[in-house]
Amino acid sequence: MSSPALPVIDRATVDRWRSAWDEVMAGFLPGTASFEEMLPTVAEAVCGGCPRRILDLGGGPGVFAERMAARWPGADVAMIDLDPVLLALAHVAAGDRIRVHRGDLAAARALPDGPYDLLTIVMTIHYLAPEQALALYRAARSVLRPGGLLIVADLMPEPGLDRVTECLQPAAGPAWVGWWDGLHAEESLRPLLDERRSVFADRVPAEFAPPADWHRSAALSAGFGQAGVVWRWGAHAALAAVA
Numbered sequence: 001m002s003s004p005a006l007p008v009i010d011r012a013t014v015d016r017w018r019s020a021w022d023e024v025m026a027g028f029l030p031g032t033a034s035f036e037e038m039l040p041t042v043a044e045a046v047c048g049g050c051p052r053r054i055l056d057l058g059g060g061p062g063v064f065a066e067r068m069a070a071r072w073p074g075a076d077v078a079m080i081d082l083d084p085v086l087l088a089l090a091h092v093a094a095g096d097r098i099r100v101h102r103g104d105l106a107a108a109r110a111l112p113d114g115p116y117d118l119l120t121i122v123m124t125i126h127y128l129a130p131e132q133a134l135a136l137y138r139a140a141r142s143v144l145r146p147g148g149l150l151i152v153a154d155l156m157p158e159p160g161l162d163r164v165t166e167c168l169q170p171a172a173g174p175a176w177v178g179w180w181d182g183l184h185a186e187e188s189l190r191p192l193l194d195e196r197r198s199v200f201a202d203r204v205p206a207e208f209a210p211p212a213d214w215h216r217s218a219a220l221s222a223g224f225g226q227a228g229v230v231w232r233w234g235a236h237a238a239l240a241a242v243a
């Protein structure tokens with residue numbers, strides 16, 4: 001784990017790309033607003049008040065982590081990702097409010113030391129192969145304090161709706177490609193874009209999107225005491241698991 005490199009890029013440009021990212025992600029997680037409304041209610045109920053230590057896994061450019069930091073101003077919020085470009089955007093925007101870690105969720109010792117009250121992983125676990133996702137559940141359990149909460153939000157289609165592509169908004173894919181194409185015009189990001197290409201050269205997203213029951217079993221087998229779906233929007237769902 002390490003800190004990301006910082007490009008010379010002004011804050012207004014970073015804000016513009018992060019705000020466009022938010023729009024792109026809304027296509028991949030339909031019902032984002034209702035997910036984000038649900039999260040504090042569940043987190044505060046489980047944690048017995050505001051979570052004090054929070055880690056967002058696969059936090060991208062840090063938009064979701066930033067919203068959690070705004071919701072819980074007293075919390076210590078951190079995020080982890082592997083993508084040097086997204087990490088740089090997160091780092092510039094976060095200042096010293098959010099700790100930004102570079103790390104690989106597929107690695108054996110993936111997570112920074114706990115204990116955490118709340119872990120979130122939004123639209124990211126599908127990048128991992130099944131055995132890596134199982135290992136991540138175990139790693140998450142090991143860094144949560146007893147009674148801490150893991151929230152996993154992703155495509156979790158119910159049986160009968162089994163083709164991943166049928167579950168996505170048709171415009172989401174082109175919007176994703178357009179966002180990355182546009183970013184290549186930012187001169188100062190070129191070195192990080194080159195680095196990104198090599199980081200992801202041999203990493204194809206697994207597109208592993210099993211039903212919610214798979215996630216529930218994975219959480220229970222990793223040692224979580226309780227696990228269940230707390231939010232659903234069509235084929236997307238959020239699983240809550242309590243350590």
Ligand SMILES: C[S@@+](CC[C@H](N)C(=O)[O-])C[C@H]1O[C@@H](n2cnc3c(N)ncnc32)[C@H](O)[C@@H]1O
Pocket residue numbers: 025028057058059060061063064080081082083086103104105106121122123124127
């Ligand atoms: C679809 S994006 C979602 C980002 C963020 N959670 C959000 O909702 O805006 C998936 C994220 O997972 C990250 N990711 C993919 N594989 C990873 C890995 N092995 N380790 C760490 N991060 C990874 C990507 O870099 C990307 O930021």
